[in-house]
Amino acid sequence: MTNIIYIVADDLGYADLGCYGGREAQFGQVSPNIDKLAEEGMLFLEGYSNSPVCSPTRFALMSMAYQYRLRGALEEPINSRSKGSDTLGLPPHIPTLPSQLQKAGYHTGLIGKWHLGYPPHFGPRRSGYDEFYGIMAGGVDYFSHRSGKGDHDLWINEEEHEEIGYLTDLLSDRAVEFVHRRADAADQKPFFLSLHYTAPHWPWETRDDEELADKITTLYHLEGGNIHTYRRMIHHMDEGIGRIMEALEQHGLSEDTLIVFTSDNGGERFSDSWPLVGGKMDLTEGGIRVPWIVRWPKAVKPGTVSMQHCMTMDWSRTLLEAGNGEIDPEYPVDGVSLMPVLTGESEGFERPLYWRMKHRDQRALRLGDWKYLKVDEHEYLFNITNDARERANQGRLQPERLEAMRNQWLAWNETMPAIPSDATVSLVYSTADMPQR
Template identity: 65%
Template sequence: MNHTTQRPNIIFIVADDLGYADLGCYGGRDAAFGPVSPVLDRLAANGLKLTQGYSNSPVCSPTRFAMMTARYQYRLRGAAEEPIRTSTRGNSTLGLPTSHPTLPSLLHSAGYRTALMGKWHLGYPPHFSPIRSGYEEFCGPMSGGVDYFTHCGANGQHDLWLGEEEKRQEGYLTDLITDWSVDFIERMAEGAQAPQQTPFFLSVHYTAPHWPWETRDDEDLSHELRENQQALYHLHGGNVETYRRMIHQMDEGIGRIVATLEQQKLLDNTLIVFTSDNGGERFSDNWPLVGGKMDLTEGGIRVPWIAHWPRVIAAGTTSEQTCMTMDWSATMLELGGAQADADFPLDGESLAPLLADTTTLRNRPLFWRMNHRGQRAMRDGDWKYLRVDGIDYLFNLRSDERERANLAPVQPQRLAAMVGAWEQWNDSMPVIPADATVSLCYTEKDMPQR
């Protein structure tokens, strides 16, 4: 398959804290209002669905470092924060270095137009920003989670940007991200006589269904709770129904993006990739997996991966290919004809061959580590090594996706081999700095002072 003669447009859609089984196509149940994710379900039915795909981290910003660089996030100091907190605004260390090549910067150098609509969470101006890391356009929040209506972070500070300037705009954030994305696609279509010769890379980073749990119908509720920031932002808010409506309203936005591609006759040669930055949180459905955000159990790192590209991907294909976030970044670089910088070799491996032929699976070990609870994990074929709180576990995921039967005592040699492999890999990564922090939720100094 020759990817250089007619390179695809690429749209990389990332949900925030979406659970493995929150979508109908991954076994999710219908809500009281009906199917939760009909658009994404159709994209999966007409494209490729991966059942063994992972995020690079079980928490927001570390995964995004890997997504931007196609490398293990542990190579960068900012990714040791789990995640980068609102209180680091103005910090000159904790962010994506502007000197580091990125997925958008490499694609831009290869001739792509680039834009990010939605969440950044990789450091704050004036030291860091999407514009300084390869995106020509940016609209969205710089931090991890903001109110969907006021667009203020958990510390009460406004956090909506156009480029590197703060932007005041009314509207439900999920819908605004969709609006900006649709506008970009329409402008790219209008400005190109031959769209295939001027391809675009569009990152659509929704904050849904990350807290605060608000649907587009909850603006009055938002005002009511604003005096109690903890209730609104994390500790007491939300319910399953609201959470599922947030997913549905994101799904509606994705439907608008797909419809725009169809109207502009761009859908056939546009690669749409959808995933989540990590496993689900308190209201998510991760069945049959256990754990969630912040955990290296399967529920914290295994996420949906859907790829739709009518020109190349056959409809109705499913694959058990293991992969991580950084592999999809490497895939997009290959398809876009972009070359990695020799000084920053990729850790991700391109999945481009899989898109045309899902019959051949490639295996390589995948590795994770978390400062939180001293977690470490490794996936190699059907086997997974996990350490939590100093206890080692060994699971055969083929027969035990729920990670209930610890085979470490009965397979000590296999365990020892995987521990050794993990430690050898870990020795190749920078050590976790002693001052790296873990934020399970916002701490008191991140909350508004009253």
């Protein structure tokens, strides 16, 4: 059976990697190991996240369905007010990618960021992971491992864990140890490893900035950071991924290990999303179009590029199929398997993609070349294939297409639970470059 590693960066911009043509992150410099994954596998140019903000995307990743179906995912994102709540989190009874792979015979582990509700009501081991090492919150200081409220937030399973070290390196160390341990395990189970880095999420700290940690007044670090620090944070993550690949090679596992790399949403203030506009919290392309790279020598032809439209839940559905897991008929999923594209059986298929955000009443639908977008009271129609920067609003020239896509979005929205009035929006995230009328 195929081993699976699902690597998720945090707030990584579309063009921050060399393999995506980053203006500063040239191929093989900032992200040589991730670039190599693309060189040896398949790179998707028009893949998306389920949301432009952290925890909603993670709900979709886990449930393989639109996050809007779950109450906790209607927060943008879950924050510390959910501590002690028995509603703001991923309900343990919901079938998940790890729980269904677990049933198929996999040993499952999460290393890194959870951000789907707090114990005692929620947690990784209650949703299908055999083991957990990482943080429960949305972000922590890379050295003190404290959240924005000052709480220590590093765990092994359900126990707090004190450990000195730069968090990105600690997560990489643990992932390497996981590969070695599972390769030599007596039970010989295949493994599913979720490696959810916090990099390059704020605060803006590199491996060499331990002294800076004591001077940061808030985790949002509004007064700090720069593009050099940001790229260095990406490089630290990339180094860890290189070490994981070495561990797989050492045990002869690299040929039949399916590796997927992505980000939970678009980039923050120092990211490069060229030619896209917008970023985290926006339904413009820069907030939701993210890197998607898959390496699987057994099935995926190296050096290939795909224009297939897809989003986070599709990839989780694909990994479930790769691991021979089954969908629980009581909880049907919205994710569509991309396996025919990965294996070369299909060059692609039409895949409508829908989004909504309480923040600024944002709505979006991607259908073929076209995108319907609403921000506040303004509506837009863009031909994304010709205008990825979303600057030329075609709504007045094509009113019938605008109306049809608006109605299609409204019909889809009727199938989703309404956003409750008490759902919160965090405004510490960037909302730059939203399109103007």
